[in-house]
Amino acid sequence: MKSYISAISSYLPNDILDNEELSKQFPDWSVEKIFDKTGISSRHIAGLNETCSDMAVSACENLFNENAISKAEIDCLLLCTQSPDYKLPTTACLVQNRLNLPISCAALDFNLGCSGYVYGLSLAKGLIESGQAKNILLVTSELYSKYIADGDKSVRTLFGDAATATLISGKNSDFDSIGPFVFGTDGSGADNLIVPHGGNKFPIDANSSVEYEDASGNVRSPKDLYMNGGEIFTFTLNSVPKSFNDLLIKAGYEKDDIDYVIFHQANKFMLEQLRKKCKISKDKFLTSYEFFGNTVSSTIPLGLKTAIDQNQFKSGDKIMLIGFGVGYSWAGTVINW
Template sequence: MKARIRAVESYLPAKILTNEDLAAEFPEWTVEKISAKTGISRRHIASDDEFSSHLAIGAGRALFDAHNISPESIKYLIVCTQSPDFYMPTTACLVQDGLGIPITAGATDITLGCSGYVYALGLAKGLIESGQVENVLVITADTYSKFINPLDKSVRTIFGDGAAATLVEATEGPEALVGFTYGSNGAGGKNLIVPHGGLRSGEDIAPKASMATRGLTESGYDLFMDGPEIFSFTIDIVPASVDEILAKAGVGFDDIDLFVFHQANAFMLEHLRKKLGIPKEKFFVALEESGNTVSSTIPIALTEAVRRGELAPGMRVMMLGFGVGLSWGGLVATW
């Protein structure tokens, strides 16, 4: 049996933060400047009493309802999040209960960000093709807005909250998920970090994240991103990753019908598109209405591509995630 993606759906919280809202808070940044720098017009933000498990449950329900999938049919649940409700219990267990998935199903979290969707698909493929389970529900969910210092406009303009659910199932057909490529470089972990988010002070490894250096007053978690370092990492790693994915998948560049990369920001994506020589019609961008939702950007984009009719059965789509960790991963899927 081989693993394939059966369906994908997404979920966004109701609260919205627009460029107009941000420009009102930071008058030195106009609506036009924010749009030009990020390619984002608005972001969905989790309310004070809304957490990653709630978004994950919303995404799961959307998938079940849209594709006539029964919760009782789910054999295994993977929740990918870097903003869990609690240190313990595991968020996946809360989601299993909230979705009415049987207690006989496995449930586990993985804590990866921008590359997390690809890693979760790889794990789902392994579970299915090793004969352990017949299907895996992969849910990505993050509420990065809760990590952000309200006065840090550099990250408030970029990140939004969201979730997505993907059902990966066994099929007797040909391989549909191939070319998996992974990489990690923890030496760059200091460049995208929540310095006050765990049991250890992140300022120990990331001096630039200190409140004094940033000119901010500590507000809780205070997510820090060194934009230039993340940009340099991305520009270096993505072209080599694309070549490796193609080689492992046994396909050529022109065989890919659609490229769906992590939706970091429009400037970075356009730079990558030009550097790689990808035609605009094959390069899917969908972050204007949701922002950078971290682990969910790729599946949210897939959902939107299907809705627009730009991703149809039989097409080959390359997915490539890259960012926090530092971590990256990609694959080619036959839709």
């Protein structure tokens, strides 16, 4: 039994934060400056009372409706998120119940960010090819906006919210449609992309909401998202090109064998530097960040969905996927369409 991607759908919140609105709040950053630095025109932002499970359920319902998929066939739900509804119970259990999936369905959360979709593909492949599941819902649902301070333009200009749902199924075949994989972890960089307060190490207290201003004029508190952009950029340029080459070697491919490449959609500047360093031609390098922003674990499946909607893929295409970011964590794979 081999695994393959059967269908992908998505959900985007109704509220949109565009560069015009950001420029009104931060007059020193014009609409043109924001776009030039990030390549992002707008991002979808979850509603005040919208949760991870709300977005996940909407993405899954879209998947079922758009592809005539029976819920009774789903035997495993994998939910990647860093913004769960509760510390416990597991958000995947809530989604299973709200979707009316069979109670024989396995369900679990896994906490990863920008590498999460590729890790999820690996988990799904292992479950299917070891005979533990036949039809897996791989869901990403991220609401980083809930962690971002209104006065922190460094991250408000970058991040958006989104959920995706991917059906991964098994078929009797000798041909691998997903894999191989490469992985990497360097926890020494954990403090460079972090929400400091809110976990057991630093529970929310009176100090958690005390705001401070950094050297660039960004205002945040310890309960808000902090990103050291320079360190993240250095980590990315060091790890991703090596993973790109390692994956080619592991898969037994030459660079020209790859038809398309979809990296985690961090921002325009970072992706262009990676494209040049990896020597990937523009026609093979797919981007989708302009109207979504950085949606963390949802960026790669949104990129796949965008390309599918534009009829870019044909049967037999080899598509390389690489996710990288918070953790530090990174992962790559090749899927055969």
